[in-house]
Amino acid sequence: MQFIQTAHAATTEGHVGPHIPSLMGDPTGLFIAGIPVTTTILSTWLFMIVLFVGVAFFYQAAKAKKANKLQAIGIDVIKRLDALFSEAMESHELSRKFLWLVWGFFIFIFLGNIFGLMLDVIGIVMPAALGYIRPINSDINTTLVLGLTIIMVAQATGIYMKGFVRQYGHYIFNFHGDNLMEKCISVFVGWLHFIGEFVRVISLSTRLFLNIFMGVVIISIVVYLGNSVPYTAGIFEIFTFPFWLFELFVAFLQSYIFLKLSGMYLYESVEETH
Amino acid sequence: METTAVATTAMNLLPLVAIGLIGPGIGMGLIGLGAMNALGRNPSASKEIAKNMILALVFCEFAALLGFGLVFLAK
Numbered sequence: 001m002q003f004i005q006t007a008h009a010a011t012t013e014g015h016v017g018p019h020i021p022s023l024m025g026d027p028t029g030l031f032i033a034g035i036p037v038t039t040t041i042l043s044t045w046l047f048m049i050v051l052f053v054g055v056a057f058f059y060q061a062a063k064a065k066k067a068n069k070l071q072a073i074g075i076d077v078i079k080r081l082d083a084l085f086s087e088a089m090e091s092h093e094l095s096r097k098f099l100w101l102v103w104g105f106f107i108f109i110f111l112g113n114i115f116g117l118m119l120d121v122i123g124i125v126m127p128a129a130l131g132y133i134r135p136i137n138s139d140i141n142t143t144l145v146l147g148l149t150i151i152m153v154a155q156a157t158g159i160y161m162k163g164f165v166r167q168y169g170h171y172i173f174n175f176h177g178d179n180l181m182e183k184c185i186s187v188f189v190g191w192l193h194f195i196g197e198f199v200r201v202i203s204l205s206t207r208l209f210l211n212i213f214m215g216v217v218i219i220s221i222v223v224y225l226g227n228s229v230p231y232t233a234g235i236f237e238i239f240t241f242p243f244w245l246f247e248l249f250v251a252f253l254q255s256y257i258f259l260k261l262s263g264m265y266l267y268e269s270v271e272e273t274h
Numbered sequence: 275m276e277t278t279a280v281a282t283t284a285m286n287l288l289p290l291v292a293i294g295l296i297g298p299g300i301g302m303g304l305i306g307l308g309a310m311n312a313l314g315r316n317p318s319a320s321k322e323i324a325k326n327m328i329l330a331l332v333f334c335e336f337a338a339l340l341g342f343g344l345v346f347l348a349k
Contacts, residue, residue, distance in 0.1 A: 023346055203336070210339040257332050 021216055025139050028132050040139035042132050047115045051108070081106065084256070088263035098266050101153055105146060106259045112136045113212060113251030117244060120219060137212040140205070147205035150262040151197060158269035171197075204261060211254045215247040287345045294341025301334040 025038025061070035081103050082095070089095040095102075116135025123130045136142055158167040174190030177183045222243050226236035309327040313320055 023343075206340070206343070207332075207336050210336070210343045214339055214342060253328065253332065257329070260329065 021134065021138070021213075021220075023140055023213070025134055025141075026131075038139075039132055039134040040136055040142060043116075043119065043134050044136045044142070046133070047112055047136055050115065051111060078103075085259060085263060088260045089267050091267075094267060094270060095263070097270075098153075098263075101150070102259055102262050102266070105150070105262065106255050109137060109146070109208065109258055110252060110255035113255065114248070116212065116216075117247055117251065120244065135212055135216060137208055138216050140209050143205040143209040144201070146208070146258070147201045150204060150265060151201050154262075154265045154269040155197070157266065161270055200265060204258070204265075208254050208258055211250055215250060219243055219247065291342050291345055295338050298334050298338035298341075301337070302331055305330045305334060 025040030027036045028039055028042060030037040030042075058070060058074045061068055062074055064071060082099075085099065085102060085106075086092045086095045089098075113135070116137060119133045119135060122133065155167070171190050171194040174186045174193075175183050176186040219240055222240045223237055226239055227234045229236050305327060309323050312323050316323075
């Protein structure tokens with residue numbers, strides 16, 4: 001493992017205007033076994049430490065014999081998530097079947113978004129740290145993994161519940177209908193569904209990624225505009241705060257949308273096709 | 275040749291984003307209109323309407339974000 005060699009590229013870009021981050025993580029100059037470590041990876045490790053410590057605290061509290069505050073908070077969170085996901089799946093039994101995956105993703109995405117917004121606060125206190133950290137969901141690789149996992153689990157569940165032939169026969173040889181015309185249309189619709197599975201991966205991952213990425217861009221633009229007012233010593237940077245609050249709302253909304261859509265896809269994999 | 279290469283940066287493609295924002299703008303307005311109409315007809319269903327409206331708005335917003343995001347690929 002080599003240590004830090006060069007300063008971060010963002011400070012040496014030398015163009016006028018707000019700093020617009022790249023679509024994927026920027027290299028930090030660190031290498032592990034020849035593989036460059038990007039800013040996203042470093043932030044994800046940081047986030048994993050925070051998340052695992054938090055989960056360990058909640059686990060200890062849940063195992064405790066006498067009731068305490070942390071235990072009550074944990075039970076409340078789980079109850080709310082249960083209600084949210086039962087509503088999204090429209091069935092309590094089905095939602096319990098996938099809770100390990102979808103609740104885990106919800107907690108990961110939501111806390112990851114909040115963590116990314118906290119990184120902005122770190123950037124205000126310590127601007128040099130911005131070369132090494134970045135909101136974890138503002139990298140297309142992270143969200144692509146999340147979307148791919150959901151669709152792969154949905155497909156695997158479909159094969160397990162209905163069998164391989166029925167699961168994929170529904171896509172390719174979908175002869176459903178009364179007359180020849182309806183059968184032709186059904187075959188075409190089945191092919192569209194097959195393409196749709198790939199589009200689902202893209203839409204699921206790109207939606208989350210673009211929303212968080214645009215949050216980063218908007219905040220950097222507002223910071224730049226606040227700094228560019230003359231004779232005010234950057235006091236107008238305070239107008240970043242409402243946008244930051246809006247990003248908090250987006251952080252919750254996007255994780256909820258992810259939960260809702262993955263619930264829909266998983267529900268489709270379980271239900272009987274006609 | 276070099277000047278044209280410099281001109282095709284992401285920032286110069288921002289007018290295209292503005293064109294891409296027209297459609298989602300109209301769509302989001304229509305969603306709001308539909309939600310308000312539904313609320314006027316059935317005020318007791320406000321919670322259900324708000325939830326579905328936000329869901330539809332997020333789908334619509336995605337089109338705008340896609341236009342914004344594609345510009346970053348044109349470096």
